[in-house]
Amino acid sequence: MAHEVSPLKPAEIPSLPPVDGVRMAVAEAGIKYKGRKDVLLMVFDPGTTVAGVLTRSKCPSAPVEWCRDKLSGGEARALVVNSGNANAFTGMKGRDAVATTARVAAEAVGCEVAEVFLASTGVIGEPLDPAPFETVLGGLAKQAKPDGFADAASAIMTTDTFPKRATAKVDIDGTEVTICGIAKGAGMIAPDMATMLGFIVTDAPIAAPALHKLLKRLTRDSFNAITVDGDTSTSDTVLLFATGKAAERGAPLIDDAKDKRLKAFRRALGTVMGELARMVARDGEGATKFVTVEVGGAKSKKSAKRIAMAIANSPLVKTAVAGEDANWGRVVMAVGKAGEPAERDRLAIWFGDIRVAVDGERDPEYSEKTVSAYMKTPEIVIRVDLGIGDGKARVWTCDLTHGYIAVNADYRS
Amino acid sequence: MAHEVSPLKPAEIPSLPPVDGVRMAVAEAGIKYKGRKDVLLMVFDPGTTVAGVLTRSKCPSAPVEWCRDKLSGGEARALVVNSGNANAFTGMKGRDAVATTARVAAEAVGCEVAEVFLASTGVIGEPLDPAPFETVLGGLAKQAKPDGFADAASAIMTTDTFPKRATAKVDIDGTEVTICGIAKGAGMIAPDMATMLGFIVTDAPIAAPALHKLLKRLTRDSFNAITVDGDTSTSDTVLLFATGKAAERGAPLIDDAKDKRLKAFRRALGTVMGELARMVARDGEGATKFVTVEVGGAKSKKSAKRIAMAIANSPLVKTAVAGEDANWGRVVMAVGKAGEPAERDRLAIWFGDIRVAVDGERDPEYSEKTVSAYMKTPEIVIRVDLGIGDGKARVWTCDLTHGYIAVNADYRS
Numbered sequence: 135m136a137h138e139v140s141p142l143k144p145a146e147i148p149s150l151p152p153v154d155g156v157r158m159a160v161a162e163a164g165i166k167y168k169g170r171k172d173v174l175l176m177v178f179d180p181g182t183t184v185a186g187v188l189t190r191s192k193c194p195s196a197p198v199e200w201c202r203d204k205l206s207g208g209e210a211r212a213l214v215v216n217s218g219n220a221n222a223f224t225g226m227k228g229r230d231a232v233a234t235t236a237r238v239a240a241e242a243v244g245c246e247v248a249e250v251f252l253a254s255t256g257v258i259g260e261p262l263d264p265a266p267f268e269t270v271l272g273g274l275a276k277q278a279k280p281d282g283f284a285d286a287a288s289a290i291m292t293t294d295t296f297p298k299r300a301t302a303k304v305d306i307d308g309t310e311v312t313i314c315g316i317a318k319g320a321g322m323i324a325p326d327m328a329t330m331l332g333f334i335v336t337d338a339p340i341a342a343p344a345l346h347k348l349l350k351r352l353t354r355d356s357f358n359a360i361t362v363d364g365d366t367s368t369s370d371t372v373l374l375f376a377t378g379k380a381a382e383r384g385a386p387l388i389d390d391a392k393d394k395r396l397k398a399f400r401r402a403l404g405t406v407m408g409e410l411a412r413m414v415a416r417d418g419e420g421a422t423k424f425v426t427v428e429v430g431g432a433k434s435k436k437s438a439k440r441i442a443m444a445i446a447n448s449p450l451v452k453t454a455v456a457g458e459d460a461n462w463g464r465v466v467m468a469v470g471k472a473g474e475p476a477e478r479d480r481l482a483i484w485f486g487d488i489r490v491a492v493d494g495e496r497d498p499e500y501s502e503k504t505v506s507a508y509m510k511t512p513e514i515v516i517r518v519d520l521g522i523g524d525g526k527a528r529v530w531t532c533d534l535t536h537g538y539i540a541v542n543a544d545y546r547s
Numbered sequence: 548m549a550h551e552v553s554p555l556k557p558a559e560i561p562s563l564p565p566v567d568g569v570r571m572a573v574a575e576a577g578i579k580y581k582g583r584k585d586v587l588l589m590v591f592d593p594g595t596t597v598a599g600v601l602t603r604s605k606c607p608s609a610p611v612e613w614c615r616d617k618l619s620g621g622e623a624r625a626l627v628v629n630s631g632n633a634n635a636f637t638g639m640k641g642r643d644a645v646a647t648t649a650r651v652a653a654e655a656v657g658c659e660v661a662e663v664f665l666a667s668t669g670v671i672g673e674p675l676d677p678a679p680f681e682t683v684l685g686g687l688a689k690q691a692k693p694d695g696f697a698d699a700a701s702a703i704m705t706t707d708t709f710p711k712r713a714t715a716k717v718d719i720d721g722t723e724v725t726i727c728g729i730a731k732g733a734g735m736i737a738p739d740m741a742t743m744l745g746f747i748v749t750d751a752p753i754a755a756p757a758l759h760k761l762l763k764r765l766t767r768d769s770f771n772a773i774t775v776d777g778d779t780s781t782s783d784t785v786l787l788f789a790t791g792k793a794a795e796r797g798a799p800l801i802d803d804a805k806d807k808r809l810k811a812f813r814r815a816l817g818t819v820m821g822e823l824a825r826m827v828a829r830d831g832e833g834a835t836k837f838v839t840v841e842v843g844g845a846k847s848k849k850s851a852k853r854i855a856m857a858i859a860n861s862p863l864v865k866t867a868v869a870g871e872d873a874n875w876g877r878v879v880m881a882v883g884k885a886g887e888p889a890e891r892d893r894l895a896i897w898f899g900d901i902r903v904a905v906d907g908e909r910d911p912e913y914s915e916k917t918v919s920a921y922m923k924t925p926e927i928v929i930r931v932d933l934g935i936g937d938g939k940a941r942v943w944t945c946d947l948t949h950g951y952i953a954v955n956a957d958y959r960s
Contacts, residue, residue, distance in 0.1 A: 191883030193882055193883030194883070222876065223879045223908060225892065225906060257876060258879055259876040260909070261908075261909070366883065450776060450778045459956070463670060463672040467604070467778060467780060469605065470606030473603070495637055495639075539866055539947065543948075
């Protein structure tokens with residue numbers, strides 16, 4: 135399961151500062167991997183609110199069903215995450231494992247069972263034995279400390295080649311609050327909750343309904359704007375926890391997502407989520423190129439997003455990028471197959487700043503040599519203007535390479 | 548462009564007998580390839596009817612637009628096909644090239660311009676110079692002869708590793724008629740007209756509107772039931788020509804697709820189209836496994852087809868098959884992402900005859916050893932029963948391998 139580190143790993147992945155009211159610890163429970171941490175416990179102070187966005191899969195994992203049910207309560211005291219086994223398609227055994235884990239965590243932390251949130255990632259269809267959780271959670275609750283984000287981000291990895299972390303500090307009405315997020319994901323990444331797992335914590339005091347609106351809105355242009363292979367996981371989970379501890383330093387309680395005092399916070403949260411999401415695309419299985427697809431001039435924002443995703447998910451576009459080939463004909467193909475309003479003879483396409491097609495045909499001005507040089511760079515921008523409206527969207531993906539085949543043709547066996 | 552012959556090539560590809568009223572010839576016009584035939588001219592006797600199904604791409608090629616316009620006439624005297632250049636996204640130049648080619652073909656054959664049908668396959672976005680057609684079409688019209696199907700099937704190939712031919716003889720009301728079909732396609736193959744190119748000819752006397760209904764209906768379970776990579780071409784074209792020559796031997800003129808005398812013909816035509824379509828999947832770029840996906844127990848036939856296509860298009864399912872890994876968890880994932888009605892706890896999955904999952908979890912009875920042995924065979928059947936209705940569908944695809952990446956990462960450059 136050890137893969138070479140993605141060449142697209144960001145030069146700098148920030149260290150995360152503590153967040154008031156959040157403690158954590160990790161353990162080696164031997165769920166599937168040997169010799170590495172595979173269980174994370176996060177503990178939240180009383181009063182922590184929670185919001186979540188979960189996979190739209192019709193065959194969700196047991197932990198996803200658990201979270202969907204418990205999110206309505208809006209309060210959280212613990213998060214338990216394991217890697218190695220997704221506890222998906224495990225029937226009644228899966229539900230029992232989830233209930234047992236939540237009970238053990240609630241005892242360890244001293245909270246209600248309904249305040250425990252769970253996420254699992256790894257192989258689908260193998261029963262998850264809850265015994266290792268019973269062994270480790272008590273100890274983890276005791277060891278939990280504020281500065282454990284580095285270990286936490288590593289413990290939730292599966293085929294990831296680098297941990298994903300992002301952070302921001304921002305003012306709410308004159309009081310500084312902190313946002314920290316970790317994520318994992320490298321494959322089975324697709325538009326409908328393109329996450330795998332993402333956990334974001336803040337000490338801002340925000341009521342659960344407002345927190346939910348913020349998260350849902352910001353997921354659209356971050357975790358739901360990336361794709362690796364168009365495959366949607368049974369386990370995708372993004373949870374946002376707000377401890378409210380900054381209230382002790384004077385931050386006001388916010389109960390409306392549209393509250394003007396949230397302006398900077400909203401932007402910072404969007405940035406943190408976007409950074410985490412883009413790191414997932416950068417760590418796409420076998421990726422050698424990070425690809426930004428920008429679509430403008432579409433009939434609507436929704437239409438632009440669908441066209442951008444059709445381009446980003448096209449195996450032929452992705453292999454062309456892998457081959458450093460400015461094959462814009464395949465971009466035309468992908469626009470055409472999206473089924474969205476388009477007029478061939480108004481279409482224009484750019485690779486980076488180089489316009490290669492305009493008015494429905496090859497741009498007579500473009501130099502094959504210049505565009506070939508551009509295609510050799512590791513970060514490629516494909517831009518399409520449909521010329522029929524003002525809808526626009528931006529999504530991120532990676533190329534499709536021999537590495538993807540190598541990772542996925544022998545993942546389980 | 549020379550690739551190794553697909554290991555999934557059928558043991559026998561039939562030789563095609565002549566069809567009354569159809570003559571053909573091929574030429575080396577040097578459109579892109581050197582040292583191989585790349586232009587096909589088929590000539591039809593007066594009175595030939597035609598029906599067609601064309602790509603649903605919003606960015607169709609110039610020949611597709613030409614055919615769409617001319618199909619309403621319902622009569623055909625000539626078909627010109629070239630490989631090497633798709634004449635797609637070539638703007639006004641593309642339209643001019645099509646008009647010129649049709650004019651030259653009409654002069655060569657002695658027919659109306661509107662009776663000439665055209666198809667092109669190859670690179671998108673390169674202007675197609677019509678000059679080679681002006682040079683060769685006159686000679687081809689003179690050389691055209693009835694027994695040229697072998698050359699015809701080869702001339703239309705691009706990344707195909709074997710020519711695709713199928714045939715049947717069947718009675719209409721006591722008179723034997725012949726059906727012959729050729730096709731090409733290996734990549735950019737997806738549900739909305741998953742063809743690339745297919746041309747079927749018969750001497751049966753069938754009026755154009757009835758012919759159209761037959762073709763459309765039978766395309767659903769043949770050319771529209773295969774996928775290689777989920778990418779829809781700008782050029783997909785299936786044309787069905789009926790010369791009506793069998794009328795001279797006593798076959799009745801059929802003008803209703805539901806005419807009972809067509810029963811055997813309809814079945815035979817469906818078989819020919821299905822065989823051609825499956826040959827396309829068997830020649831999928833880089834394919835090492837031929838995969839049949841059968842979905843039953845769905846809410847409706849349409850729902851079953853969507854779920855089958857979600858499985859057949861999933862990169863994770865396709866790489867698992869390539870890796871000979873019975874990773875049914877990825878099948879669960881694909882069912883879940885299809886967005887169609889499904890109940891996890893009623894789902895059952897088979898690889899071949901081996902049930903691996905039932906009632907929403909792993910089948911406790913199945914032997915990993917038996918299923919592993921099955922996965923090593925070259926033809927894999929994935930069967931899913933949703934257990935909630937009686938909708939069913941069957942589609943065909945291939946695995947996703949290093950070969951696909953190799954073919955597509957250096958196609959154009």
